[in-house]
Amino acid sequence: MDAFAPPLFPFGLLAAGDPYPVGVERRSLSRIVLVCEHAGNAVPAGLALGVGEADLARHIGIDIGALGVARALSEALGAELIHQRYSRLVIDCNRPPSEPSAFPARTDGTDIPGNVAMTARDAAARTAEIFHPFWAAVASALDRRTEAGIAPVLVSIHSFTPVHGDYPEPRPWPVAVLFDKRPRFSLALAAALRQGGVEVGENVPYKVGALGDYTIPVHGEHRGIDHTLIELRQDLIADPAAQRAWAARLAAALPTALQTIDASERNAP
């Protein structure tokens, strides 16, 4: 007798030929769990987003270079990496799906016709078939560690464009750490990177908040685990060699940051 299994893609948005939304590499009990929410720029074959390949390939469609850095970092640290394959124009997995910005209708001066016209059912389909499988994989990875007595550290890898029409301020930083209510791992990482001669921004070019973010508020702060979100400037991670070089800098600094938070834990009253 077969057990009841709910359909994996109940809305029929994703079909045979569409990639599975979640990629998992080096599945393990590594203390650091790498996530890359804006890693890919796939669009379901059945979804008419109304944007061309060129827009999907630029920063409005994907975090350019982020997956390359995350993969090299995963290899260097032996850390599990969970990445998401659909364009953030389909659904931004670092936003609560209840927020309109999860399905941007206009971003950096470009209209996204398929999001202007979308219905509540469209939003539910993208949420059920892309957002939830991705976050279920991350939640299960974090839960497995907690159950094994390992204190996981969530590290989210992103990239930002040097110029962005929606944010007029200059963006000179090569790398930045983002945090809100639980800053200690981000600050320890920033300090370790600076010791290696790297200039590090803090909470630039974006700030973390419960409406504009999902990863840190939900799976960092609400879980009560250490975390950081790393933003790298896209022009500095444009090719594989540059991605490996930045991954090496991060791979050198992350263990130092772990030691710093462990020491602060031991010294706590």
Ligand SMILES: [Zn+2]
């Ligand atoms: Zn991003």
